[in-house]
Amino acid sequence: MKNRFKISGPGVLIAAAFIGPGTVTVCTLAGVTHGYTLLWAMVLSVVATIVLQEMAARIGLISGQDLATVIRQQIPGKSSRFFAILLMLCAIVIGNAAYEAGNISGGVLGLESLGFDATIGWGNYYINGWSFILGGLAAVLLYVGNYKILERVLVAMVLVMSIAFLITAALTRPDIWAIFKGSLWPQIPENGLLMVVAIVGTTVVPYNLFLHASLVNERWKGKAHLAAAKRDTVVAVILGGIVSMAIMICAAALQGTQISNASDLALSLEPLFGDYARYFVGVGLGAAGLTSAITAPLAAAYVVQGCLGWKPNLKGVKFRAVWMSILGIGIIFSSSGYKPIQIIQFAQVANGVLLPVMAGYLIWLANKKQVLGSYVNTKVQNILGICIWCIVLILGLRLIFKVLGIL
Numbered sequence: 001m002k003n004r005f006k007i008s009g010p011g012v013l014i015a016a017a018f019i020g021p022g023t024v025t026v027c028t029l030a031g032v033t034h035g036y037t038l039l040w041a042m043v044l045s046v047v048a049t050i051v052l053q054e055m056a057a058r059i060g061l062i063s064g065q066d067l068a069t070v071i072r073q074q075i076p077g078k079s080s081r082f083f084a085i086l087l088m089l090c091a092i093v094i095g096n097a098a099y100e101a102g103n104i105s106g107g108v109l110g111l112e113s114l115g116f117d118a119t120i121g122w123g124n125y126y127i128n129g130w131s132f133i134l135g136g137l138a139a140v141l142l143y144v145g146n147y148k149i150l151e152r153v154l155v156a157m158v159l160v161m162s163i164a165f166l167i168t169a170a171l172t173r174p175d176i177w178a179i180f181k182g183s184l185w186p187q188i189p190e191n192g193l194l195m196v197v198a199i200v201g202t203t204v205v206p207y208n209l210f211l212h213a214s215l216v217n218e219r220w221k222g223k224a225h226l227a228a229a230k231r232d233t234v235v236a237v238i239l240g241g242i243v244s245m246a247i248m249i250c251a252a253a254l255q256g257t258q259i260s261n262a263s264d265l266a267l268s269l270e271p272l273f274g275d276y277a278r279y280f281v282g283v284g285l286g287a288a289g290l291t292s293a294i295t296a297p298l299a300a301a302y303v304v305q306g307c308l309g310w311k312p313n314l315k316g317v318k319f320r321a322v323w324m325s326i327l328g329i330g331i332i333f334s335s336s337g338y339k340p341i342q343i344i345q346f347a348q349v350a351n352g353v354l355l356p357v358m359a360g361y362l363i364w365l366a367n368k369k370q371v372l373g374s375y376v377n378t379k380v381q382n383i384l385g386i387c388i389w390c391i392v393l394i395l396g397l398r399l400i401f402k403v404l405g406i407l
Helices: 010-018 021-034 039-063 067-074 078-113 129-144 147-171 176-184 193-203 206-219 223-252 262-273 275-308 317-336 341-365 369-375 379-403
Strands: 119-122 125-128
Touching (some): 010 039, 010 147, 010 275, 021 193, 021 223, 021 262, 021 275, 039 067, 039 176, 039 193, 039 206, 039 223, 039 341, 039 369, 067 078, 067 275, 078 129, 078 206, 078 317, 078 341, 125 129, 129 147, 129 275, 147 206, 147 223, 147 275, 193 223, 206 341, 223 262, 223 275, 262 275, 341 379
């Protein structure tokens, strides 16, 4: 029983990756705008994430390779292979570089909501010292290049994040029956469709598929650990979903209030529920920013490694050069407050294309006996996979249309 529910392994790093500042902000806005009504969307997102992440982990563990390498080796035709590699590099590497500033900035917002200001000014120029502190901490953990240390740190951060948001949710004295109803009875309120898509989009993250396939090989070797990897995925993703739902529940206490981000949530809860609410949300947001600031550069490095055929090595010079570049870009943009809008929009479009393409690749690879042998998808897994593919296709199209100004 202890091993069955043990909070450890690559799954926790995946949970740490998708509960970033973006997820915290989306869940906050969903709770403030629609109360408990959209909790079911998070339940749907958790199911979709478990199905896709399990496929990615199974492919990584059975093949002994990262997902980008498997895709590069299995796709027939030079043109198709080139398109797949280009798409993965653009969406994950450029995308994560653009989003990294948001990850670090989210952690900074959490710390600042606790009352800690580290702004440094020279004349008319200002930088935020917290961006360098959080980025430096992420750099140290990544540079060590030891998977076990990285895992333990992120497990600790996820637990801190979980405790912080769950306690805050309890402080708001939520309506338990309304929570059950919102979680199990799907309904889309007026103007709520885009919020549903946003909830799914911040949970089912393309780069997590690559990250998971690589991390299972850092932790385990061979098919003997398939059951452990699946159990780890299910427990960790469900935990991540519960944390996200706790954030929505916290925000529901302020339904109708003008809130634009999670930092506003921390400050707005204080008058109603005391200083502790603000502190717990601030700590949770800080942990969410730091965990995503670590996992996003790591995922980008794994993708480049697989696409270019480098030898797997966490301590390799080329591997370190990739994550250092991603992290460095994030620190610079975060500390200066500059937002590279055009790069972010390009990254959103690339991810909008990548998500359904990757879901399709996963289902295809998970049915190839050449890759998985007797561990190919079952009929149930294929039915679930196809349903999820339809959902992420709609999600991807919606994201592209929104960026292009069509929606």
